[in-house]
Amino acid sequence: MSDNKKWYSLDLGLNNKKESSGTCGCGKTEGSCNSSPKEEELSADEFYEAAINASIGEERHRDGFEQVFDVKMDRRSAFKKLTASLLIGAGAVTTSCSVTTGSDTKEKAQIDWEEQFKGNYKLMTDEEKQGTINRLMRSYELRTHKKINMTAENAAEDVLFGYAFNISKCQGYMNCVSACVEENNQDRNSEMQYIRIHEMKDGEGFKFNKADDNYYHEVPAEGHFYMGTQCFHCDNPPCVEVCPVQATWKEEDGLVVIDYDWCVGCRYCMAACPYDGRRFNWSKPEVPEQEVNKNQHYLGNRMRKKGVMEKCTFCVQRTRKGKNPACVEACPTGARIFGNLLDPDSTIRWVLENKKVFRLKEDLGTEPKFWYFMD
C-alpha cells in the first residue's frame, strides 16, 4: 500500500538523526549548516516563523530580475518553495543534530517538517493516519503544554449519515449555532458559524432573500417560522468535483470532509457550493485556550490554520463514536433528527418514509442528505 503512495515523501525521520549526529544531516547545503548556530538561538515560535518566512516570504528580500521571475508563478514557484522548504528541512535537521538546542525545539522542528511534507489524508494508510495525529497531538502539547485527544476513526461499515430538520418545530433559539461553535473550535474573532437559522415570514414561502438569518429579538417571533441550513453533505457534491487537489472528498459514511493540511485555499469549492455550506479562514483562527474542545478528529474539529477551508462535518468526532452531532444534542425543541440511512430501523428512515420530506434546490442534482419536513 505504502509503495504506491500518490505523494512524495521524504525520509528524514528521527532515525536519520542518529546516524548523522556527528556530521549534520544536511550535507548538500553548506549554507544552512553554517547558519545553524543562529537558528539554534531561536525560540520555537521564532523558528516556526522563520520557517514560514523562508518558505513563502523570501520574495520580500529579493530584488530586480530575480524577484520578477521567482515570485508568484504557479508551478515554478511551487518548485521554488519545495526547494526552500528543503532548505528549512535541512536547517531543521541541523538544529536537531545540535547538542545545544533544547530537545523540545528539535522535536517541534522535526514535527513541522514532517507535517509540511505529509501526504493527502484521503490516501493515507491507517498507520500513516495514526502517525499524523500523533504528531499533531505532540505538537499541540509542545506548544501549549496541554494535552488534546485526537482520533482518526474511519467510517464504520454500513453507515450513511442523514439528517432531517423539522420546520414546524424549530423556534429559532439558536442553541444549535452556539453549540456548534463550541464543539467545533470555530474562529471566535470572525465569529464563524456553520449553521444559519433563517427567520421566514408565514405566507411567503421559502423566500430566503427576504429571510433574516441574523435576528436578535424574542423568538419565536409572531408570524414567522424558522429554517436551519448548514452543509448538506450532498451525495453528489459539486464542491468535491471542483477541488484541484482532492483536499475535500466524500467519505464512505457520506460525510463530505476536508483535509485542512492539504487544502491550498483556492476557494473554488466555495464558489461551487449552492448551499453556502463552506467557510474560509481569512485570517488565523483563534480560540481561547480554555474554550478549546480537546476531543478532536483529524477531519473534524482540530485546530485549523489560516487560508484554508472548513465546514460542518456532522461533528465527525462525535458521530463516528455513535453520538449525535452537537447541534442535534443542543436543540431544545427536537427539530433535528440524525441517524443512519442504511439502518432500516433508524428514526431517520422512519422520517423519510412516513413524513412529507423535501430538500433544498433539488433541481441542481446535488442529492443532499439533509431533508426538511413538517409535522
Add this chain to the structure above:
Amino acid sequence: MGTFKVFKSLVIDSLDTITKGSKRYHLWMGFLTLVMLIGMYCYSIQLEEGLSATGMSDRVSWGLYISNFTFLVGVAAAAVMLVMPTYVLKDLDFKQAVLIGEGLAVAALIMCLAFVVADMGEPSVLWHMIPGIGVFNFPNSMLTWDVIVLNGYLFINISIPFYILFKHYQNKEAKKSVYVPGAILSVFWAVGIHLVTAFLYQGLQARPFWNNALLGPRFLASAFAAGPSLIILILAIIRSFTAFKIEDKTIKKIAMIVTVAAQINLIMLISELFKEFYAPTHHSESAYYLFFGLHGKNALLPWIWTAIPLNVLATVLLTFNKLRNNLKVLYFCCFILFVAIWIEKGFGLIVPGFIPGPYGKIVEYLPTGVEIGVTIGIWALGAFVFTILAKTAIGIELGELYYKDKNTST
C-alpha cells in the same frame, strides 16, 4: 555543445541589451521595479495577515485577483489572432507583429499565474498541485484543466518565438516545418485556454449568473477584441520609440480583427441582457445587481455604466472604415475598448456571480489598498517581462543582436 554556446551568448547579449538603453527606458524600468516592490510589500502584508487583508469575504470569495486573471487569459489567447494569419494563412503582413503578440501572451500568462498564486490562501503547500508529487484532481476539476492549458500555452508561446529568434540570432532562416505545427497547435490551444477558463465558471450550477452557455463564446469574443486592442496600442508605442518597422497596413488589419470581435461581443451582450431582463427570474438577480443595484446595494453601478457606453462607443466608431483608418481615432477606440472589457470581463463578471449569495444575502465587495497594491504590482511585473522580451526580440529582428562566432570573427 554548439547550441549551448550560442544560447549562452544569446543570454549574455540579451542581458546586455536589456540593461542598456535610453534614459527614458531606464526611467520606465526603474518605475516598474518600484511598483513591483510596492506590490511585493503588499503581498508580504497579505501573507502575514492572511486574505483578510483583502476585501474578499465568505460572501464574495473571489475578487480583484481572479477578475484580472480571467481578463488576462483573454489577452493571452488573443495572441493567436496574429499567429493564425501569419503562419497558417501565410499573410506576411503580420510577421513583425506576431513576435510582439507572442511576447504579450507570455507576459499575460505570467501575470495570470501570478494572480492565481496571489489569490491562494495557503501558497506554501502549492506543491500539492504538481502532478506526480501532489494529487492532481484531473479531469474532474476544471481548475486542473486550466493549470494544464495555461502552462502548456505558456510553453508554446515561449518556445515558438524563442526558436525563431534563436535562428535569426544566428542569422539562419527558421525552419517552417519546425514551427508551423507548433503555431497551428497554438491556435487551437488559445481557443482552449479561454474556453477552459470560461468553463471554470460556467460549470458551477450554484452560480446562475455564470452558469449559462454563452459565457464561453462571449469570453472568446471579448478576448479577441481586448487582446488585439492592446497589441495595437503596444505596436503604436514600439513604432514611435524604436526603429522597429511596423507598417500601417499591419495595424489596420489588426484593427479589422478588433472591430469584428467587438461587434460579435456586442451582439452577445444584447442577447444576454435580453435573456436577463425580458423575463427575469430570480436567477437574474445578479444581473440586476450589476446593472441597477439590488436592495440599495449598488457598488458596481459606476463601473458597469462606464464600461457599457465605452464598449458601445468604441464598437460604433470602429465600424466606420473612415474612422477606423484614422490612427488617432483607432488608438483612442482601442484604449476605451480595452478599459471597457477589463471592467466588464473582470469584476463585472466575477463579483456579481457571488451577489446575491446562495440564500439571497448581499455583502458588497470593495478591494482594499493591499489588494490593489498587489494587483498593480503584478501588472508592473507583466509590463516588465514584456519590455524585456520585446527589447530582445526587437534587437534580434533589427539585426542589432547576432551571434558572433569566435572561430570566424577572430
Add this chain to the structure above:
Amino acid sequence: MKNRTLIYLVVLLLGGTLISCKEKEGEYHSISDKIEAESKPYHGNLTSDELLVDTELIKITEGENTFLIPERKSQIKSFACIECHSKPLSEMAGTDIQKAHWDIKLSHANGDAMNCATCHNGSNMNNLNSLTGKDIDFNLSYKICSQCHSNQFEDWKGGAHGKKVAGWAPPRASNTCVNCHNPHSPSFEKRWPVQFNTKTAIERNEGLDH
C-alpha cells in the same frame, strides 16, 4: 503534412473530450436508490450502549416500535406520592396542611377540557389516571399524553418527534414527553436567541466601509 497534423489534432481533441466526460462513480441514480440498495443486508455494528450506561431505561413496545425510554419515577423528587397523599385528595382538601404544589399552575388546555383530575387520580396519587379512569404508571406517562395528542404520538413512536437520549446508534433510546415538556405547561416559552453574530451584522450593514 498540414492535413495530417490537423487530423491528428482533431483526434486528440475528441479523445480529450471523451476522457473528460465525467464518469460517475456512484452507480445510483438518486440517494433514495442508494439507500434502498445498500441497506440490505444491514449489519452495522456501532452501538450507543456505552453512552447509555448512566441512564436508567425501560423498554417499551408501542405498535411496531420497540425502544427504550428513561425511567421516570426516580426522577420525581417527591415520589412516592402516597408518602404525603396518604388519604384521598377529597379528604385532604381544606385541612391546614402546608400546600406543597402551590406553584403549579395548569396552562395546558382550556379549563373546560382539562383539570388536575384529568391526569391525576385523587384517590391514588401514585398512579396517573386515563380518561376512562384506568391507572397509568408514572414511568409510562406518554400514554396519558397520547390520549389527545395522537399525531404527536405517532411521530414520536416513529422517531420524528422528540429527541434521542444519547446517540444515533442503536439501541434506540428516546426521551419521553415529559423529558422536554412540562406537563403542566407543555409549550416552549418565548425567549431571546442565545447568540447574535456581530460580524455578520457589520458586514451586511456597513458593507463597503473597511
